[in-house]
Amino acid sequence: MSIKEQIKSILQEAEIYRVQGLLNEAMIKYKIAAELVEKNVKQESRQSLIDGITKKIELLKGTILKYNDPEKTPEMPVEIQNLIKDKFAFSADKESAVLEGAIALSKFGQYERAITEFSELLKNDSLRLVAAKNILRCYFANSSVDGALSKYEQWLKSGLFHEGQIEKIRFFLENLLKDKGIERELPIADVPEEKTVFEKATIEKPVSGKGLMTDIPQQEEAEEDEFLDVNSVGIEITDGPQKGKEIVLDVAFQSGKSVSLIIPGREKTLIETFKVGLKLDNVQFYSPIAILNGSGVISAFTKIASGPKMGSFSLDLKISA
Amino acid sequence: MAIFNLKNREIECKVVYYGPGRSGKTTNLEYIFKTFKKQVTDQLVSIDTEGDRTLFFDFLPMGLGKIGGCDIRVQLYTVPGQVQYSSTRKLVLKGADGIVFVADSFAIRRDKNILSLKDLDQNLKECGLNIFKIPLVLQFNKRDMSSMSDGSIPIMSVETMQNDLNRQLKVPCFPASALTGEGVGRTLKESLKLTLLHLQKELKWAQK
Ligand SMILES: Nc1nc2c(ncn2[C@@H]2O[C@H](COP(=O)(O)OP(=O)(O)OP(=O)(O)O)[C@@H](O)[C@H]2O)c(=O)[nH]1
Ligand SMILES: [Mg+2]
Numbered sequence: 001m002s003i004k005e006q007i008k009s010i011l012q013e014a015e016i017y018r019v020q021g022l023l024n025e026a027m028i029k030y031k032i033a034a035e036l037v038e039k040n041v042k043q044e045s046r047q048s049l050i051d052g053i054t055k056k057i058e059l060l061k062g063t064i065l066k067y068n069d070p071e072k073t074p075e076m077p078v079e080i081q082n083l084i085k086d087k088f089a090f091s092a093d094k095e096s097a098v099l100e101g102a103i104a105l106s107k108f109g110q111y112e113r114a115i116t117e118f119s120e121l122l123k124n125d126s127l128r129l130v131a132a133k134n135i136l137r138c139y140f141a142n143s144s145v146d147g148a149l150s151k152y153e154q155w156l157k158s159g160l161f162h163e164g165q166i167e168k169i170r171f172f173l174e175n176l177l178k179d180k181g182i183e184r185e186l187p188i189a190d191v192p193e194e195k196t197v198f199e200k201a202t203i204e205k206p207v208s209g210k211g212l213m214t215d216i217p218q219q220e221e222a223e224e225d226e227f228l229d230v231n232s233v234g235i236e237i238t239d240g241p242q243k244g245k246e247i248v249l250d251v252a253f254q255s256g257k258s259v260s261l262i263i264p265g266r267e268k269t270l271i272e273t274f275k276v277g278l279k280l281d282n283v284q285f286y287s288p289i290a291i292l293n294g295s296g297v298i299s300a301f302t303k304i305a306s307g308p309k310m311g312s313f314s315l316d317l318k319i320s321a
Numbered sequence: 322m323a324i325f326n327l328k329n330r331e332i333e334c335k336v337v338y339y340g341p342g343r344s345g346k347t348t349n350l351e352y353i354f355k356t357f358k359k360q361v362t363d364q365l366v367s368i369d370t371e372g373d374r375t376l377f378f379d380f381l382p383m384g385l386g387k388i389g390g391c392d393i394r395v396q397l398y399t400v401p402g403q404v405q406y407s408s409t410r411k412l413v414l415k416g417a418d419g420i421v422f423v424a425d426s427f428a429i430r431r432d433k434n435i436l437s438l439k440d441l442d443q444n445l446k447e448c449g450l451n452i453f454k455i456p457l458v459l460q461f462n463k464r465d466m467s468s469m470s471d472g473s474i475p476i477m478s479v480e481t482m483q484n485d486l487n488r489q490l491k492v493p494c495f496p497a498s499a500l501t502g503e504g505v506g507r508t509l510k511e512s513l514k515l516t517l518l519h520l521q522k523e524l525k526w527a528q529k
Contacts, residue, residue, distance in 0.1 A: 013475075067374070104412065294327030
């Protein structure tokens, strides 16, 4: 290949990389071409060639700069935000799913929408604190320290949080400020009584990892009764003040489609409504690889009378659909 | 994370197109969208930046009809390949049931392919998944460039790419051109086959 052909071929290569958006690769090739011209091309035609390549390099530099500009992530159209909220929430439990969706929105830089979603969760006792912290985090990520401060003050006055919670929020906010190099004493709450305190049963999150599969396979049943490992089971409360809430219970033991669950004695609402033969609709079965929703029938329900789980209840659920 | 609705007998699973920046992930989905009209159930959503680089992800929902008595829905995603979008990649990867790794056949992108595969391995680990266990297929994209170019564009041989990327994994691999569509369907079908077989083993839905 003559030197001229060589240069031409390198320029072609650079051009293809540029069109493909491989800008750094294109740049490398243009520079090699320029060098070759500089060293090898005769005086008469050299300058115009160099000029041509230099122009391309300059244009490319501009494009690279523009693409590398770390501008703020744009706020997306609502449909896209809805898609993110929907597709990046994996929990079957509704409230946890809203929380996950809101966190995903904030991770995708959709701060305003995320704040709207987190604000909805402030109504929820068990998620109020985590929602509040996330709201503050969003303001900071969106470079609106003032927004965070005025939110805090608004919360102070609102009485939405009890004293322990507002203290935690204040501490959290002060740390966020510190990270920004801002030392600031924040106003303290004067909440009269702990009137918003709720004694709430913590929802246990489904544990990941291997399910507890029984080691005594029941031969006759095994064939038709095979079922994937279930780690935990979510049961929706259908009555009373906690209606609609999901309680997640760990599976202590599983044999095919039958799972044994331990219900802590404090889950009174559940315990009162359960009896053998009752069909539970809308049950979530959590396994390491999938969430299944279906229903189950209670096949045994007994109070544990001795041992470390004394006072708790043991419930056998037969997965029915 | 597949979602299996036992009542409606409906399975929804997720396949993620992974690979270095500019390797042709989005182009794969564009071709699938144009070509598999019967299976595609909604618009292709592309969230990209100036210069057509994926910023968040692409999203394409498909319906495969009934298999083993279950309605199968698949959602295809692409990750942004550019190095700086690492956290977004992790986010998009979460809950994947199957992976298509789209490698670039340009010799100049050789290292980037390898780095991206390592990045996949790492991110899968962080999601609690294992690259040797998750249904995975490789695609060596842009093969059209080897016949088109007069040798001015250095393209890696399939053997080189196999050796670089598939020596340990030993997964199915497909030379392809997302631009012309060559190999795109085959890649997708193999990925879906592996993904569904894997899910079937876990969920045992077709046995009843
Ligand atoms: N010749 C050729 N070009 C291709 C092929 N596939 C993709 N391209 C081109 O490569 C460039 C990048 O393609 P994309 O599909 O946007 O790449 P991507 O992997 O989605 O890139 P990121 O979103 O940045 O990660 C575009 O200019 C495409 O036209 C192919 O098979 N052959
Ligand atoms: Mg893309």
